[in-house]
Amino acid sequence: MNKAAVPPMPNYLAGTLAKRWNELAPDLAAMGCLDELNADLLAKYILAENNYLAVSNRVQDALKDGDAEETSKWLAAQDRLTKQILTLGDELGLTPKARKARGLIAPRK
DSSP: OOOOOOOOOOOOTTTTTHHHHHHHHHHHTTTOOOOOOHHHHHHHHHHHHHHHHHHHHHHHHHHHOHHHHHHHHHHHHHHHHHHHHHHHHHHTTTTTHHHHTOOOOOOOO
């Protein structure tokens, strides 16, 4: 697969978020799914993924505490983030369904 230019990472990603950008961006650029016009879309995907992980921890804490109301609240947030991640992932070609629809093959490591 050709080495495609990876667009600049949005400046609001740092730390582990920047690390995740560096994991995903080169492969997405190589597949033709990432350029400067949609770099912010990948950043939003990474933020949603990070938020999902944080909310999942809150779900576990609420379950351990036996707090049904808090658990319900955090499960609803987790569900919204799951939908957001799947939608953004489809737009970026991160899901098998999206790659198949576009005739793309994910780069092998």
